[in-house]
Amino acid sequence: MEDSRQWPLFEVFVRARGGLDHKHVGSLHAADARMAIDHARDLYTRRQEGISIWVVPSKDITASDPAENDSLFEPARDKIYRHPTFYEIPDEVKTL
Amino acid sequence: MSAAPFGRVEAPALFRYVLRLGDLSLVLGQRLGEWVGHAPALEEDLGLANIALDLIGQARLFLTYAGEVEGRGRDEDDIAFLREHGEYLNANLAEQPNGDFGNTVVRQVLIDAFQLELYERLTASTDQRLAAIAAKSVKEVRYHLRYSSGWLVRLGDGTEESHARAQSALDTLWPYTVELFAEDELDRMMADGGVAPRLSEVHAAWDPRIDQILGEATLKRPKDRAHSWHGKRGQHSEHLGYMLAEMQYLQRTHPDARW
Numbered sequence: 270m271e272d273s274r275q276w277p278l279f280e281v282f283v284r285a286r287g288g289l290d291h292k293h294v295g296s297l298h299a300a301d302a303r304m305a306i307d308h309a310r311d312l313y314t315r316r317q318e319g320i321s322i323w324v325v326p327s328k329d330i331t332a333s334d335p336a337e338n339d340s341l342f343e344p345a346r347d348k349i350y351r352h353p354t355f356y357e358i359p360d361e362v363k364t365l
Numbered sequence: 366m367s368a369a370p371f372g373r374v375e376a377p378a379l380f381r382y383v384l385r386l387g388d389l390s391l392v393l394g395q396r397l398g399e400w401v402g403h404a405p406a407l408e409e410d411l412g413l414a415n416i417a418l419d420l421i422g423q424a425r426l427f428l429t430y431a432g433e434v435e436g437r438g439r440d441e442d443d444i445a446f447l448r449e450h451g452e453y454l455n456a457n458l459a460e461q462p463n464g465d466f467g468n469t470v471v472r473q474v475l476i477d478a479f480q481l482e483l484y485e486r487l488t489a490s491t492d493q494r495l496a497a498i499a500a501k502s503v504k505e506v507r508y509h510l511r512y513s514s515g516w517l518v519r520l521g522d523g524t525e526e527s528h529a530r531a532q533s534a535l536d537t538l539w540p541y542t543v544e545l546f547a548e549d550e551l552d553r554m555m556a557d558g559g560v561a562p563r564l565s566e567v568h569a570a571w572d573p574r575i576d577q578i579l580g581e582a583t584l585k586r587p588k589d590r591a592h593s594w595h596g597k598r599g600q601h602s603e604h605l606g607y608m609l610a611e612m613q614y615l616q617r618t619h620p621d622a623r624w
Contacts, residue, residue: 276406297408300519307512308408311415 278327279305281312283319291323299324373491373558380434381454382555383495384444385597387427388455391445392605393476394420395612396463405466412512416473419505426498446616450599450606457596458541460605467520467527468534473513474578475538479545480506482570486562495560514578521582532584539587544594546571551597 276298282291294313299305305324314322333341345351374382397417404410428441458476463469484506487499520527546568548556555561579586594600615622 298406299408303515304519307412307515310508311411312408315415 276300279309279324280327280330281305281309282323282325283309283313284321284323285319287320291321294318296327302326374554374560376434376436378551378554379492379560380431382551382561383427383431383434384452384454385456385551386495387424387431387444388453389459389476389480390420390427391424392453392455392459392608393472394418394424395608396459396461397469397473399463400469409466413469416509416512419502419509423498423502423505426501430494430498442616442621446613450601450609452599453596453601453605453609454599455596456541456544457594457602458538458545460596460601460608461538461541462604464534465530467530468538470513470516470520471531471534471538473509474517475542475545475575477506477510477513478571478574478578479542479567481510482567482574483562486567490561491559514581517578517584518582521579521584528583531582535579535584536587540590540592541594543589543592544596547592547597549597 277300278296279299279302280296281294283294284291297305297308297312299308302324306322309322309324313319394417397413397420400413401410401417404413424445425441428444432439432441432444458472461468461472463472481503484499484503488496488503490496490499517531520531522528546564548564552561552564556563576586594602596602596605
């Protein structure tokens, strides 16, 4: 059998309960997607943490380059007016 | 003999039947537990341990009930750890050694499919307690089969070596499946009393399920052969003795030890 370290890496996303988003919970090695679901079930939902699992081959995720952080994220720093905290919330609005 | 308090079957017979169910899970669970720390990957280590824990959980429910049916005040631990070799009533297949990972997977597929078909029907048992245990366990077993059959297909339809090893394990373990479905007086009594399904019915459902998995795994189904082992009557291979020695060591050395 192939060494498990040569199995591809999968990222695991778990939905904790209905209405919530799938959240990234970690990654694991598996030979194929079905095995990745099985492993994710055993590793990440054994204490009732979820009702739905997504697995995605890590290689299919395109990540931003940390070297570009300055140009990607710095410009947002001095634009605090984009935060909604500048608006007064009317009393009538109960949940926002 | 006292009147049967358990529907249409006598307590001593029901006791032995429940032991068959409980011991199958107990022994297979203990075997899988031997993989902990040795599985080919960390993820498989956890996968096998999870299945082992499910099986031990089933064994606890069955053996607790067996103790109540027996009515001599024995609890699950007494029954699990303080019986002799010949008092375990699991089919011989469960006690077969782990061998390589492929061998463990084959043993698992054969028993998972058996338990799945058995429990599905046991949910309709006239014995409420067994019906409840089966209803809880059948969900676990359905996952076990998903796990084990996934692996069998991967190995059988994998490399030349994994295929050869899976086929060889299947050839070795197949003869033991005959015992799972060999109906004896006790099985017949339970079926007549509505406590358990007919084994022939379980067999008829198990067959196509196994054929489908073997087909996907590109493995050849071996021929059935007459068998000469009777684990269900307490006649075991020497393998069980070694397993019990390890399993019972703590309880016999430090009786009633607590965490």
